[in-house]
Amino acid sequence: MGMLRGVPRTVRLLALGAFLNAVVSFTFVYLFVYLVGPRGLTVAQAGVVSGVGGIGLMAGNFTGGWFGDRFGHRRALLTGACVSGAALVVLPALPVAALYGVLPLAQYAAGVVRAANAALVAVSVPEGGRRQSFALTRFAANGGFAVGPPLGALLAARFSYDWLFVADGAGTLLFAVYAARILPARGTALSAPVHDPAAPGLWRELRARPAVLVLLAAIVVVDLVYRQQYSTLPVFLADHGHSAQLYGWLLALNGGVILCLELPAAHALRRRAPLGLVGAGLLLVALGYALLIPGAGVLLAVAMMLSLTLGEILYKTPATAYVADQAPGHLQGRFQSLYAGASISGQVLAPPLGAAVYAAAPALLWPLCALLAVAAGAAVRAARRLPGRGARQPVAGKGPQAGTGSPERAPAG
Structure with missing residues (x-):
């Protein structure tokens, strides 16, 4: 399809992973209901818990890119997905007091995943030709979010709100496994750290x-x-x-x-x-x-x-x-x-x-x-x-190929 010309295979696979992960990312929609319902918190308490979770998410987005630059974007994404998934799986079994720490940790890790995923798309495509790659990943995530909340409502009605967190966490862990399979472990800009102490x-x-x-x-x-x-x-x-x-x-x-x-x-x-x-x-x-x-x-x-x-x-x-x-x-x-x-x-x-x-x-x-x-x-x-x-403009009919981006060039999204 002409709209996807120049979008490398790696980005298409990342977009598929983003779709699947978004499908199970429904807990944020029902978090407040869960806290004031099954967990029995007051509206004020639920607001505080939700608020600290949102702060964790924003902090993960703002700071998560440092981990990718220092240790490699692949490693940052996989670590963040594992931490977030594990925290969500165990969250229903935790006492209320623990939610004030575990929820922002899960959200922080999710923010790291979001930043790492964007950086992985960027380093997969040379500068000037990245717009369609980012559009594809946004399209995939939006498609997943369109499916996720109704699916979460069915899961909560059929079983319980606890199962929403288990399903979200398990799906995030499966996303980590999927990403580990599609992203090369070494030897490319996707996995190599680009830390340079002498650089500005x-x-x-x-x-x-x-x-x-x-x-x-x-x-x-x-x-x-x-x-x-x-x-x-x-x-x-x-x-x-x-x-x-x-x-x-x-x-x-x-x-x-x-x-x-x-x-x-x-x-x-x-x-x-x-x-x-x-x-x-x-x-x-x-x-x-x-x-x-x-x-x-x-x-x-x-x-x-x-x-x-x-x-x-x-x-x-x-x-x-x-x-x-x-x-x-x-x-x-x-x-x-x-x-x-x-x-x-x-x-x-x-x-x-x-x-x-x-x-x-x-x-x-x-x-x-x-x-x-x-x-x-x-x-x-x-x-x-x-x-x-x-930034160089893409040449019609000659899209960039996966892996052609180099650490020295500005990868984009």
Whole structure:
């Protein structure tokens, strides 16, 4: 298929693994229900446990790339998957007090896996040709998440919520076995550490690439805005008389459009400058929330979700690939970690900040979200004039092959 031309076999196999792992990654959806239900925690206690787990996930994303750069991305992924899987398998048997330590450990390890997986995709493809590879892995993960929650609901109804954690942990351990089989153990950029004590450090390399710093800051801002759809949006819709069914259909619309359009969009726009696409995507996110300012009609809500989704398609894959193309080889994991952490920061920031604004001044939330996303998009578009590494553009019909990326070149995602 033309859309996958140039995507190496290793990346296709990693994408399949990402799909299978996402299918069983359903515990985060039902964690709060599990804590206040079978575990008997109060809402406040469940909020604390969930919160420390989210902090662990974000910390794993922000710092996990160091392990890959120091010890090899393959080893980081396998270790993280084993730790996360083992912790989830035993979690139902642990006392409540232990959850405060084991859950953030499992989430931290999952964050390391996410950063390592992105770095593995990056080092499998030469710079300038990575957009479609990252689009494929996003497509696979989104497809798995579309299947996972309904499957988890059936498992919980048929057996118990405890089995969700056992299944998630066992599936993560099987993913580690699968990854160990498909990723070469030695002799390639996938497995070799790239630590070089004499090479410039992370912050020196980032200062030499101010456009990357602007992009990372913009992603933190827009993720805070984007993830309001999972926290304050359903409350807003309910307050305007809509049932949970409308919210469910909006999320289904989001997932369906991404699955249908992300790969074709990555292929069609592969020659377009990445920061221009990212900036346009952030402006579409702004437009989506601006559509809610007049009210919460069904047509406005649908238009909002379409704009948000198209914005996500435009900005997420090119942003990942741009950060990877800008990274020096010895810091690929840490550059991917910074982007991975920025791209999920909204999971921790969006619910409390959005809820605080909505409680204090409901009419202010959506204009503020739109303004923040506009500022982020404008900053990224302005960053096109800042210094950065140039990335070679892929030649039509001559995609990169697996293993051609070298540690000296900036692998990307």
